[in-house]
Amino acid sequence: MRKLINAPGDVVSDALRGLAAAHPSLRVDATGGTVVRADAPRTGKVALVSGGGSGHEPLHAGFVGPGMLDAAAPGQVFTSPVPDQIIAATMAVDGGAGVLHIVKNYTGDVMNFRMAAELAEDEDIEVVPVVVDDDVAVEDSTFTAGRRGTGATLFVEKIAGARAEEGADLAAVAAVAREVNERSRSFGVALSPCTVPAAGAPTFELADGEMELGIGIHGEPGRERVEAGSATEIVDAALSAIDADLPLAGEELLVLVNGMGGTPLIEQYVAYAAVADWLGGHGATVVRCLVGDYVTSLEMAGVMVSACRLTPDLTRLWDAPVETPALRWGR
Amino acid sequence: MIGLTGPAADRWIRRAAALVSADAGELTRLDAAIGDGDHGHNLDRGFAAAVAALPADAPAGRVLIAAGRALVAKTGGASGPLYGTMLRRAGRVLDDCDDPDAADLGAALRAALDGVRELGRAEEGDKTMVDALAPAVAAYAAALDGGAPLPGAARAAADAAAAGADATVPMQARKGRASYLGERSVGHLDPGAASTALVLRALAETLEG
Numbered sequence: 001m002r003k004l005i006n007a008p009g010d011v012v013s014d015a016l017r018g019l020a021a022a023h024p025s026l027r028v029d030a031t032g033g034t035v036v037r038a039d040a041p042r043t044g045k046v047a048l049v050s051g052g053g054s055g056h057e058p059l060h061a062g063f064v065g066p067g068m069l070d071a072a073a074p075g076q077v078f079t080s081p082v083p084d085q086i087i088a089a090t091m092a093v094d095g096g097a098g099v100l101h102i103v104k105n106y107t108g109d110v111m112n113f114r115m116a117a118e119l120a121e122d123e124d125i126e127v128v129p130v131v132v133d134d135d136v137a138v139e140d141s142t143f144t145a146g147r148r149g150t151g152a153t154l155f156v157e158k159i160a161g162a163r164a165e166e167g168a169d170l171a172a173v174a175a176v177a178r179e180v181n182e183r184s185r186s187f188g189v190a191l192s193p194c195t196v197p198a199a200g201a202p203t204f205e206l207a208d209g210e211m212e213l214g215i216g217i218h219g220e221p222g223r224e225r226v227e228a229g230s231a232t233e234i235v236d237a238a239l240s241a242i243d244a245d246l247p248l249a250g251e252e253l254l255v256l257v258n259g260m261g262g263t264p265l266i267e268q269y270v271a272y273a274a275v276a277d278w279l280g281g282h283g284a285t286v287v288r289c290l291v292g293d294y295v296t297s298l299e300m301a302g303v304m305v306s307a308c309r310l311t312p313d314l315t316r317l318w319d320a321p322v323e324t325p326a327l328r329w330g331r
Numbered sequence: 332m333i334g335l336t337g338p339a340a341d342r343w344i345r346r347a348a349a350l351v352s353a354d355a356g357e358l359t360r361l362d363a364a365i366g367d368g369d370h371g372h373n374l375d376r377g378f379a380a381a382v383a384a385l386p387a388d389a390p391a392g393r394v395l396i397a398a399g400r401a402l403v404a405k406t407g408g409a410s411g412p413l414y415g416t417m418l419r420r421a422g423r424v425l426d427d428c429d430d431p432d433a434a435d436l437g438a439a440l441r442a443a444l445d446g447v448r449e450l451g452r453a454e455e456g457d458k459t460m461v462d463a464l465a466p467a468v469a470a471y472a473a474a475l476d477g478g479a480p481l482p483g484a485a486r487a488a489a490d491a492a493a494a495g496a497d498a499t500v501p502m503q504a505r506k507g508r509a510s511y512l513g514e515r516s517v518g519h520l521d522p523g524a525a526s527t528a529l530v531l532r533a534l535a536e537t538l539e540g
Contacts, residue, residue, distance in 0.1 A: 053407075076376075078367045079407040107507050108408035111450060115403065115412055137511075144510035198372040203363050216511060218367035223513070 008197040012054045012076055019061055023325050026064055027092075033085040035061040036071040040093040046164040046173045047071070047093035050102040050157055051086060052109050053078040055196070056217055058326030059153060059295045066331070067322035068161035069102075077196050077298075078218045080108035086116035090125060098126035098170035100177060102157055104149025105133035106218075128170055130177040132156050134186045134306065136245045137214025137223045148216045151258050151295050151306030152184035155318075158327065162320035176317070180308060185246045187238040188304035190215040190222065192262060194297050213237060217260075217297045217304075231267070235274035238305040239282075248307060249283040254318060256289070256306040261296035263303060268292065271303050288318055294326065333481055334432040335425065335439075339537055340391035344398045344418075347533035348378035354529060361522040365509035370410060370522040377406030377414065392426025395419070395439075409507060410523070413447055413460060414530075420446035433481040440468045440488070451506060458502040458509060458516065460523035467492035467531045482538040489528070489535035496524035 005011050013030045020028035027036045041047065050060040051073030060072035070093035075081035090099050099120070103113045113129055120127040134152035138144055160177035168176075190212040193202040206212060206225075211234070214223025229237070242248065257272045259265070272291045279286055287310060295304065308314070321330035335343075351358070351374050358371030384401035386393055395418045403415030421439035425431045431439075444464050453459040455466075470491035474484040499521035504510045509521070 075407045076369070076373070078369055079373055080409075082404055082407050082411055084404050107451070108411070111409055111412040112407065144504075144513075145506055145508070148511065196368050199359050199363060199368045201363070201368075203368040216508075218508065222511070 003195070003197055005197055008200070011197050012074060015054065015057075016061070016074065019325070025323070026061075026325070029088070032088055033075070033081060034071060034073055034089045034092065035064050036089065036092045037064055037066070040070050041095040042070070043095045044097050045095050046097045046168065046170050047090075047095060047099045048102060048157065048161055048164055048173070049073065049086065049089050049093060049099055050153070051075065051081045051089065051113075052104050052106070053080055053218065055298045056296050058293075060157070062326030063154070063157050063324045065322070065324035065328075067165050067320060068157055068324050068327065077198065080106065080112045083112050083115040083119060086113055087119045087123075090116065090120050090127065091123060094125045098128065100160060100164070100170065100173050101127055101129040102153065102160070102177065103129050103131050104153055105131050105146050106148060107145050126170060128174045130156065130160075130174055130181065132181050134181060134184045135216065136185045136187050136241050137216075150188060150217050151186040151256050151304045152181060152308065154256065154294050155184050155254060155306070155308045156180045158322060159314055159317045161322070162317040165320065176314075180314065183246075183310075183314075184306060184308040185242040186304055186306040187241045188215040188217070188222070188260065188302060189213055189234050189238060190260065190300055190302040191228065192301040194261065194300035196298070211302075214241070215297075215302065217295055231270045232274045234303070235271055235278055235305065239275065239278050242305065242307055243282065246307075246309065248279065248309070251309045252285050252287045252315070253279065254288045254308040254310050254314075255279070255286050256294065256304075257291045258295050258304040258306065259293040260300040260302040260304065261293060262299040262301035265292065268303060271305075275305060287315060334430070335391045335436045335538075337388065337390045337394055340394035341385055343534050343537045344378070344381055344385060344394065346537050347530045348382045350529045350533050351375055351378045351526060354526075358522050358526055361520050361525055364519045365504065365512055365516045366522065367508055369408065370526065373406050373408050374410050374414070374526055377402045377411055380405035390426070391431060392422045392424070392428070395422030395425065398422075409451070410526075413451055413523070416446040416450050417443040417464070433475055433484060436481070437468075437472050437475055437484075440471055444468045453506045456502060457506045458499045458504040458521045458524070459506050460521070460527040462499050462502070462521065463492040463495040463524040463527035463531070466495040467527075482535070482540070485535040485538045489531040492528040492531035496520060496528040499524045
């Protein structure tokens with residue numbers, strides 16, 4: 001397939017150069033692989049650093065700015081960043097109050113962030129890691145690497161970012177990040193695979209009329225392959241899986257209907273209508289929602305549904321001002 | 332008894348990089364089947380960096396530590412930390428020996444395995460690189476105990492690694508991204524075990540001259 005690239009090896013650095021040109025509010029090192037708030041470090045403020053493979057845009061670099069992340073370390077496509085990148089981002093934003101590492105639960109991300117945290121210790125920077133693992137499609141974490149971090153990463157980054165912005169200490173910021181993760185679940189469905197530029201071929205094949213249930217965000221196959229259903233059936237599968245793990249009835253919810261990169265907004269709204277109907281019919285109230293491409297998997301078609309059980313405090317933090325390339329309100 | 336010299340360690344890393352580069356497409360294809368399809372290209376990038384970082388005229392321990400650091404710094408994913416740890420741990424053991432012999436290389440390989448096991452929290456049967464590395468370490472020690480010379484022991488290790496990699500085909504993955512597939516991971520060769528077999532093959536070919 002044709003891709004809008006110059007060379008497979010330059011995709012990430014070229015994209016970072018574009019990000020820098022488009023957003024003067026960011027300080028971007030396209031070769032070193034870091035994206036930092038231009039006004040960092042902020043003395044006395046807990047800093048938030050996240051990162052992971054590229055190909056999930058706007059996650060994470062698109063969420064760098066006031067009210068959310070202080071820095072992001074984007075790795076190669078679908079490949080976690082290396083410790084050098086993570087420590088460079090960490091040192092660039094530490095304002096003396098410590099740094100929260102927001103890590104999605106993938107083996108490579110966890111290992112590289114762990115190695116970077118050890119390096120930070122040598123620099124006398126206090127680092128606390130929070131691992132996001134919201135994906136209910138991974139049924140038995142005893143025999144797997146554990147649940148993947150997917151759509152709820154956005155919730156964690158936004159809400160913990162708001163807590164840090166209002167001056168909370170590192171322990172309190174980490175606590176709210178863990179609370180959001182524990183109260184959130186996600187489930188994804190793929191209608192087409194995606195192609196990693198360096199590999200040049202789709203990561204899996206889907207026949208016409210098939211869909212992959214329970215996907216992650218790396219184009220990896222999911223929990224099972226089934227006959228493709230209607231939007232209503234797909235949403236029912238996703239929300240039933242979430243509800244079975246974290247009952248939603250009677251809850252006030254933050255809901256994300258997330259496009260995987262190759263599904264048009266009109267279809268995402270079709271999905272959102274089904275989500276609203278399903279939740280209304282199951283006694284849950286949606287008090288905040290987002291519809292759009294936020295945690296993508298290159299050009300994969302499909303949607304991921306994420307839900308977070310809100311508390312009044314979490315709702316307040318979600319509503320707090322944010323100003324990043326991909327998420328902004330209230331400022 | 333002759334051990335792994337500095338120049339031999341240098342040739343090992345270069346040979347491993349060449350084998351990984353030649354097989355990058357195949358490793359990526361294996362990874363696409365049960366992972367996310369980047370293993371070959373990542374490892375190719377990492378080993379190219381390792382070759383570029385090789386120190387001149389250094390003893391074997393220093394060579395492996397430098398290569399391991401470069402792998403961590405340039406590979407990313409799980410492969411970077413795992414391969415980096417493997418080479419750095421082996422390098423540290425050799426670095427502590429005045430004149431490392433074949434037995435010391437055995438100890439270095441054992442330390443490499445321990446490092447990978449700890450970091451990946453994987454055991455034999457999990458369908459990971461441990462399934463190639465563990466039998467290789469055991470075969471090396473057994474061959475040496477049986478009186479084999481260094482090249483023979485390295486060949487035994489390489490053959491055991493290849494057999495160990497092949498043995499991952501019927502396994503169900505319990506670690507790494509393939510674990511998310513559950514039963515669907517059965518029937519595929521683990522890409523990490525396959526690349527580990529290449530690295531051990533490079534060692535044998537280097538020592539065989």
